[in-house]
Amino acid sequence: MxxxxxxxxxxxxxxxxxxxxxxxxxxxxxxxxxxxxxxxxxxxxxxxxxxxxxxxxxxxxxxxxxxxxxxxxxxxxxxxxxxxxxxxxxxxxxxxxxxxxxxxxxxxxxxxxxxxxxxxxxxxxxxxxxxxxxxxxxxxxxxxxxxxxxxxxxxxxxxxxxxxxxxxxxxxxxxxxxxxREKNTALNGVELVTSVPKANIDFYSRCQAYVSFFLKLKVPKADERHLDDGKHFTKSNINVCYAAPRSKRRARDWYETQLTVGADVYHMEGYPEKNKPFFVITDDGYWFKAHTTSDNNKQFSAVGDELIMGRWLKGRLAAAGIVNPVNNTLEDTDRLGMITQEMLEEYGCDRLVFKKTGQTALDTDGTPLDVWMLSFTNEKNE
Known part of the structure; x- marks a missing residue:
């Protein structure tokens, strides 16, 4: 020995x-x-x-x-x-x-x-x-x-x-x-985002839902990542970072995300009004302000920083080991950083749960805003 x-x-x-x-x-x-x-x-x-x-x-x-x-x-x-x-x-x-x-x-x-x-x-x-x-x-x-x-x-x-x-x-x-659950660090140090203690998460989780919605994540299959015919969500929704860059020299940020809500959801009673801000608390303890925008208020995004939603959503997948963040989307020619149906299946969740808690919180100017809870929890953790 x-x-x-x-x-x-x-x-x-x-x-x-x-x-x-x-x-x-x-x-x-x-x-x-x-x-x-x-x-x-x-x-x-x-x-x-x-x-x-x-x-x-x-x-x-x-x-x-x-x-x-x-x-x-x-x-x-x-x-x-x-x-x-x-x-x-x-x-x-x-x-x-x-x-x-x-x-x-x-x-x-x-x-x-x-x-x-x-x-x-x-x-x-x-x-x-x-x-x-x-x-x-x-x-x-x-x-x-x-x-x-x-x-x-x-x-x-x-x-x-x-x-x-x-x-x-x-x-x-x-x-x-x-x-x-692994800690999502992609929101660390982001100015418009606050971390909240578990007691806050538990409180809002227990609140009875006034209304709630499922927000389906529209993504392509893995073998469709290179199809750009507009039918396979390769350059829309949470993969908008693979759309044409805004300038020839600058790739879109991998965390850039658009949560596009379907008509079957945004026409439902109780869905947030267009451009009327509200607070979001996430199931993993982040707090930020959000709103709905665009025609028929179909875009759901954070206020003031278009990367916040992507840092929360894609950051969760990265922390779980499902995908690796991409530094330059223009150089990701194999589109390995594109979120696919298989990735969401591996994570165990392909939609967000969006619940109105019935609670309000004061904005910086003293205006009371509704508090909604946003969850992206895989089935093994739920």
Missing amino acids: QLLYSNILPLGIEEDQKTIIDAFHEQLQLADRVEIAVGYTSYASLEELDNLIDAYAIHQVCLNIGMYYIEGMPENSYHTAIKLNQKWMDNGKGEIRMIKPFKYHGKVYCFYKDGKPFSAIIGSANLGVIKLEASNRRQYELSALTTDSKEVLSIAQHIESLKEPNCSDNINNLTSVPLI
């Missing part, structure tokens, strides 16, 4: 010591299969594991995740795991499983060659050890590498027992994994 360390000052590694990550890379280089069981992951460590599997030409991989089925899984990590699991299964490389009947807190890594386990790492290190981030950069771990055939076989058998149907299942088969 060889002890493995973190390299964190003032407890840096000495000349005859080895770090956990170095040992992990060395064993991967010798292996053609790896079996892993950990309590926790992160989306960054999941992506790093996938990169290493490709880099070291690993033929088979199975990752067992132990704590999230009961505790709940951060949505960014969940969606990343779903994508990787599908990729590995499609390529015949392996799968990601979740342990169901109990909270598994072990951290074991077993390496195989030609069908036989030859080494294992066991200790305190979750998968995040392979990709350090701000949250775990100063977190010290201690593990051990063993090449003893009996110890390695015992660890291999332990992981195999975790893969039995009575202990775990493929993550794609689990529809009841509770998701933990």
